[in-house]
Amino acid sequence: MHTVLIIDDSDINLTLIKALVMKLGECEAVLFANPLKALEWCRSNVPDLVIVDYMMPDMDGLKFISAFRALHGRDEVPILMVTANDQKDVRYEALLGGANDFLTKPIDRIEFSARARNMLSLRTGQKFLADRAQHLASLVDEQTREIRDREKELIFRMSRAAEFRDPETGAHIQRMAHYSQAIAIGLGLERAAQQLILEAAPMHDVGKIGIPDYILLKPGKLTVEEFEVMKGHARLGYELLKDSRSDILRAGAQIALTHHEKYDGTGYPRHLKGNDIPVFGRIVAVADVFDALTSERPYKKAWSLEDACRFLEDGRGKHFDPLCVEALLAEWNRVLDIRQRFQDEVVPMV
Amino acid sequence: MLDVFVLDRAPILERLGGDEEIFTMMIDMFQQDVDNNCATLIAALASGDPLLLQREAHTLKGLLATFSDDAGAERAFALEQKVKRGELAGLDAEVEILVARLREVAGVLAQA
Numbered sequence: 001m002h003t004v005l006i007i008d009d010s011d012i013n014l015t016l017i018k019a020l021v022m023k024l025g026e027c028e029a030v031l032f033a034n035p036l037k038a039l040e041w042c043r044s045n046v047p048d049l050v051i052v053d054y055m056m057p058d059m060d061g062l063k064f065i066s067a068f069r070a071l072h073g074r075d076e077v078p079i080l081m082v083t084a085n086d087q088k089d090v091r092y093e094a095l096l097g098g099a100n101d102f103l104t105k106p107i108d109r110i111e112f113s114a115r116a117r118n119m120l121s122l123r124t125g126q127k128f129l130a131d132r133a134q135h136l137a138s139l140v141d142e143q144t145r146e147i148r149d150r151e152k153e154l155i156f157r158m159s160r161a162a163e164f165r166d167p168e169t170g171a172h173i174q175r176m177a178h179y180s181q182a183i184a185i186g187l188g189l190e191r192a193a194q195q196l197i198l199e200a201a202p203m204h205d206v207g208k209i210g211i212p213d214y215i216l217l218k219p220g221k222l223t224v225e226e227f228e229v230m231k232g233h234a235r236l237g238y239e240l241l242k243d244s245r246s247d248i249l250r251a252g253a254q255i256a257l258t259h260h261e262k263y264d265g266t267g268y269p270r271h272l273k274g275n276d277i278p279v280f281g282r283i284v285a286v287a288d289v290f291d292a293l294t295s296e297r298p299y300k301k302a303w304s305l306e307d308a309c310r311f312l313e314d315g316r317g318k319h320f321d322p323l324c325v326e327a328l329l330a331e332w333n334r335v336l337d338i339r340q341r342f343q344d345e346v347v348p349m350v
Numbered sequence: 351m352l353d354v355f356v357l358d359r360a361p362i363l364e365r366l367g368g369d370e371e372i373f374t375m376m377i378d379m380f381q382q383d384v385d386n387n388c389a390t391l392i393a394a395l396a397s398g399d400p401l402l403l404q405r406e407a408h409t410l411k412g413l414l415a416t417f418s419d420d421a422g423a424e425r426a427f428a429l430e431q432k433v434k435r436g437e438l439a440g441l442d443a444e445v446e447i448l449v450a451r452l453r454e455v456a457g458v459l460a461q462a
Contacts (some may be wrong), residue, residue, distance in 0.1 A: 010409055012379045012416070019372045055408045084412065105412040109367035 002027045002120050005047035007038045007064065008082065009056040013107075017051055017082075020112050024120070035059040039067055042074065048123045049116065050079040051103070054090055062090070062097050069098040076126050078119035082107070152199055155248060159202035162209050172291055174342040177201040179287035180280075182334045186327025189279070196251050197280055203252030204259045204284050207237025219299070231268045234260050251280060259284040262319045274321075282321040286312060286328055289319070295344065352421045352451055357458050361418045376416065377459045384456040387413065388449045395445045403441070404433040410448060414455065422451045 004021045006029055008014050018029040030047065032038035035056050050068065054061040061081050068074055081099040083090055091102055100122070101115050160170050181198040189197075208216060211233050215226045222230060237256025241249045258272065258281025265273030267285075277285075293308040303311070309329065316322040328335065359373070366372045391410065394403040411426035429444045 010413065011383060012376060012413060015379055016372065016376055016416070019369075019375060023367075023369070055405050057402075057405065084408070106365060106416040106418075108365040109369065109372075113367070 002048040002123070003030060003045070004028070004049045004051065004116075004120075005030050005032070005038060005042070006051045007032045007035050007056070007061075008051075008053040009033050010053070013053065013082070013105075016107060017112075020107070020109055021051075021116065023109075024113060024116055027120075035061075035064045039064065042068055042071060046073060047077060048127075049119050050077060051082065051116075052079060053082045054084075054087065054094075062093055065094060065098050078122050080115060080119060151246060151248060155199065155252070156202055159206055162206045171342045171344045172295060173202040175295075175338055176204070176284070176287045176291045178338040178342065179290060179328065179335060180283050182331040182338065183283045183286060183324050183327045185334070186331045187279070187283070187323060196247060197255075197283060199248045200251035200255055200280070201284050201287065203237065203241060203249075204255050204288060205233060205237065206240060206252070207233035207235065207256055209240075210236040231260070234258075234269050254278050255280050255284050257281070259288060261285065263316075263321050264318045267319075277321070282324050283327075286320050286324045289315075290328065294339070352425060352447065355419055355422065355451070355455050355458050357462055358418050359462070362416075377462060380413070380417065380459055381456050384452055388452055391445055391449060391452075395441060400433050400436070400438065404430050407433065407448070410452065414451070417455060417459070419451070419455055422448070422455065425451065 004027050006014055006017045006021065008017065011033065014031045014033060018031060021027050021029045030041065030045075032041065035052070036058050038052075039059075050065075052061045052064055056064075059067070061083075065079055065081070068077075068079070075098075078100045079098060080101050080103055081091075081094045082103045082105060083094070084105050091099075094102070100119060103112060103115060156173070159173050177198050180201040181194050184194040184197050211230060215222065215229050218226065234257050238253045241253035241256060244250050244253070257269070258278050261267035261270065261272045261277040261281055262285070263274060263277070263282070265271050267277075272281075290308055290312060293303040293311060294305060296302040312320060312325045312328065316325050363370070363373055387410065391403075391406045394406040397403075407426050407430035411423045411430060414422035414426060425444075426448055429441070429448065432444070433441070
């Protein structure tokens, strides 16, 4: 059903045009003798075709078309303007102002039907394309969301694969990722960055995949040589993830490479100092250590929260970026909630 | 003066695609509106507002053309153009002729 808006200050023309519109079939006519009232109606209704007279009191057809086109979403609705034969200048102005076609008085039914049907076909095509575009956009959104969810799941599982070779757990990955996000919130980073670090932080130790078992799983203290090999996991993780088309993997690469750097330049692998260390690396350094301290491991008991906080505070400006430590403490309620949500489970050692 | 108005149904019906129902409806409406149309034209003249008079003459031109009254429509068009050019002398007579024409057409249509 098409809605045809007819605006003419002459009752007889309104009636005539309405009768002709009804003969087209599948149309309903909305009539206005006053163009200002018609415009008011158009603010909350979108007609499929507008038929407007030129010469009317209060607002002529040209001004009506201009005001109608200025309304949001009305720029493509077809408009037929009714003019007299002698009004060529008006026709030119109307074409420039947004009219699509004209009807000449006295109105001829054959001409009217042909022109009105053409305009309604145009409108049907517009609506079909708009619906199709909307449908395609929603399909793309859905598919993109599915791909992104799959990407996140793969990242999490890949991260766990690395952690399985370690005495750490899936809960550790979740906690340190959420602590990282809490610090990003405390630092006032943009929402997109907060989300990105949450999704990328789990990959911080993915390079451990490339560390031999006799070093990674060694129960005792590592020798200097063994520790040098162990430190290689930062670069290995970076090499594994760098140059990806995925924002998350690229952020993961940066985190893998820089999360063992220390604020005073004594970290590894590149001995970066202060703000030369990317902010994601500085954040994850705090989150990872905080969770390691407060979690129980086969070789150590969990530290109390107070002791862990003291350790972080003592490490401000040395191991840790002072702002990141402050941000974690500022988000303390969030930290407690994360600890509660993600508790350690028994994970089989591989 | 204008030639006598003779109703020629054929071109009107042709424009209406032979639709007698619409034709009858238009005749009824013309007769219902004729008093009002005459009064509006006279009031427009009395108002001294050239734009108002020009617009009313334009409306009557279309109305008369709808019933294939070419002579009446021409007269209305002449009034419209005269006012548009700012020639405001002798408009009373022009308006009087048009009012008479509207009533004449209404009378003929009443017999149709």
